[in-house]
Amino acid sequence: MNASILPDIAAQATCQPVSLGWVGMYGIALPLMFHAQRIRASADAGVSLDCGETRGIHMSRLYLALEAFEHQPLTPALIRQVLQGFLDSHEDISTCAYLNLHFELMIQRPALISALAGWKAYPVTLSVKLHQKVFHVELNVEVSYSSTCPCSAALARQLIQQQFVQDFADRPLKHEDLLTWLGSTGGVVATPHSQRSFANLDVRLNEECDTLPIEALIDRAEAALGTAVQTAVKREDEQAFALANGQNLMFCEDAARRLNLAMKTLPWLSAFKLRVTHAESLHAHDAVACSSWNW
Incomplete structure (x- = not known):
């Protein structure tokens, strides 16, 4: 069947004239390139639907725009480029583009x-918005x-002091005995x-x-x-x-x-x-x- 004659219900149907602040998709599986790592990420992508007479956005256009992250290192410039693509593909109905990227950054620690x-994994979320050329990045x-x-440390020290008084009240203090006492569970009681x-x-x-x-x-x-x-x-x-x-x-x-x-x-x-x-x-x-x- 010729794709040009496939029905577009979103374009044909009428709707109540109400604008929407955010329309898009949550939980899109996505590979990212960051600091020479290939990272498995999850993306939330959306735009505003400012034209209340338009029933819906073109979600597939947002999805396809995310392909840029597969081939280029993740930078603010690349993210802005992708968000601008969101807006360009919804030129007549949207003025705001949004993107959240969720992933874990692996860092080797000595x-x-x-x-x-x-290796340690650090959960990271990037929340980005492009509105009328104003670009916000939150990390x-x-x-x-x-x-x-600190409170339990002070209480523990007090118990150790009390145990010391009890154990050495009638004994002369000798360096060897004190050293042994400090290394025993009977001395450091808390x-x-x-x-x-x-x-x-x-x-x-x-x-x-x-x-x-x-x-x-x-x-x-x-x-x-x-x-x-x-x-x-x-x-x-x-x-x-x-x-x-x-x-x-x-x-x-x-x-x-x-x-x-x-x-x-x-x-x-x-x-x-x-x-x-x-x-x-x-x-x-x-x-x-x-x-x-x-x-």
């Missing part, structure tokens, strides 16, 4: 002391880390609790930013927190991690403030919001703190 290394990243509770924690970071890139500084954002966040979760480790790495946790006690409020100050130093962002979640090992609920700047 161990703290040993020569081992391993969301999740970073996992370890947090040790330890502080720690938990895996998560920082969810949303940043808006400057218009002048011509790259996607995802790894730089992750590096800055992990440096500010000081106790990023590890990959492959030996005992010396685990000991170094225990030392980092012991010297880096923090409530969720502390973590949020550290990230706030660290992110304000990044020259390529114009706004951010963040949320830290400490998945409590003491309680059955989470401890959460949020912060924002220019958002």
Whole structure:
């Protein structure tokens, strides 16, 4: 059958004259090229339907425009080109184009002391909008880390002090005995609790930013927190991690403030919001703190 005579019901049918802010598709499977990695991604693609008399958009045109990501490295320029394609293919009915890209960025991380290394997956979402030549890029990243509770550390130290008084009340202090006591479970009777924690970071890139500084954002966040979760480790790495946790006690409020100050130093962002979640090992609920700047 000749394709030119196939019925186009969307064009023929009448509809109520109501414009729609977003029409498109969610969950499109898509390969991306980023930093020499081929990444499996999921895309949400859409446009505004400003012409209320038009029943629907051409979703296949959006889908086909996404093919550009298969062959070129992911950059703000490429994303803008794709969104402009969305609008060009809906010239008479749409003024806004939208795209969300969801993927995991794999980064190899070295161990703290040993020569081992391993891969970590960081969930990433890019949310992009093009409206009347104004181009917005927002980047969301999740970073996992370890947090040790300052309160439980103080309570543990108090119990150790009490045990020390009890064990050495009637004994002379000898270096050898004290060293043995410190290395025994009978001496260090309590330890502080720690938990895996998560920082969810949303940043808006400057218009002048011509790259996607995802790894730089992750590096800055992990440096500010000081106790990023590890990959492959030996005992010396685990000991170094225990030392980092012991010297880096923090409530969720502390973590949020550290990230706030660290992110304000990044020259390529114009706004951010963040949320830290400490998945409590003491309680059955989470401890959460949020912060924002220019958002």
